[in-house]
Amino acid sequence: MLTKTKLYGTLAGLGFFLALIPNVALAQRDMEVEMPISEGEQTAQFQKLEQPLSLKIAVAVGGLGLIGAELWWFMFSKTKSQKARVDRGIQEIDITVDGGYTPDRIEVAAGEPVRLNFYRQDPSGCLEQVLLPDFNKALDLTLNQTTSVEVTPKQPGEYTFTCGMNMYRGVIKAEANDAS
Ligand SMILES: [Cu+2]
Known part of the structure; x- marks a missing residue:
């Protein structure tokens, strides 16, 4: 019982943490964009599109990893x-x-x-x-x-x-x- 609870807690915590990353990054990006920049505006816009995408991929990969870990754990726990x-x-x-x-x-x-x-x-x-x-x-x-x-x-x-x-x-x- 304890091991199960611990594992779920860790997984939930990790998932929450991963879900939080893009939001924090976006918040930072928005703050930077609000600042009056005329020269680097285009680069800022370019980055604004690129970075969340790579983060999204990272989160997706992380999520898949978690699903995999969960599946493996269930399979493993079923074969005692x-x-x-x-x-x-x-x-x-x-x-x-x-x-x-x-x-x-x-x-x-x-x-x-x-x-x-x-x-x-x-x-x-x-x-x-x-x-x-x-x-x-x-x-x-x-x-x-x-x-x-x-x-x-x-x-x-x-x-x-x-x-x-x-x-x-x-x-x-x-x-x-x-x-x-
Ligand atoms: Cu019972």
């Missing part, structure tokens, strides 16, 4: 995939609950038990509950503690888990186990 480790015959994975689930895509072998350890760092009530509808499980997470649950995805496929209000989600991706 991780394979479960196997410990004494049980597949285990630690999931940090903080503005969502990290990782939010867990790769496991189908037909084997999976232990999910949810460590809740986010105080928002939204993430207090985890629902695993495919396994008929609902967990209450205590803040700054690990709450574990064991499930067995019997068939290969995707099993989602969500917060109590279905706003945040994660996926358990069970793949066919060749070994068994």
Whole structure:
């Protein structure tokens, strides 16, 4: 949650700053133009047209860069995939609950038990509950503690888990186990 908020804040701040530049530049230009200049008038007019254009391009490039950064961040944040480790015959994975689930895509072998350890760092009530509808499980997470649950995805496929209000989600991706 914190990282998301921080990123949005930075992006918004940067966007605002970039949008401000041409306005400041134009204000300065206007003040200069108002001054009675007869000789350099033509050059002043020429510059008046040229400079905002280059600034506009700079702002457009900056804006595109921001959009790109945002897209990249969303793509990147969507692929927090991780394979479960196997410990004494049980597949285990630690999931940090903080503005969502990290990782939010867990790769496991189908037909084997999976232990999910949810460590809740986010105080928002939204993430207090985890629902695993495919396994008929609902967990209450205590803040700054690990709450574990064991499930067995019997068939290969995707099993989602969500917060109590279905706003945040994660996926358990069970793949066919060749070994068994
Ligand atoms: Cu929620």
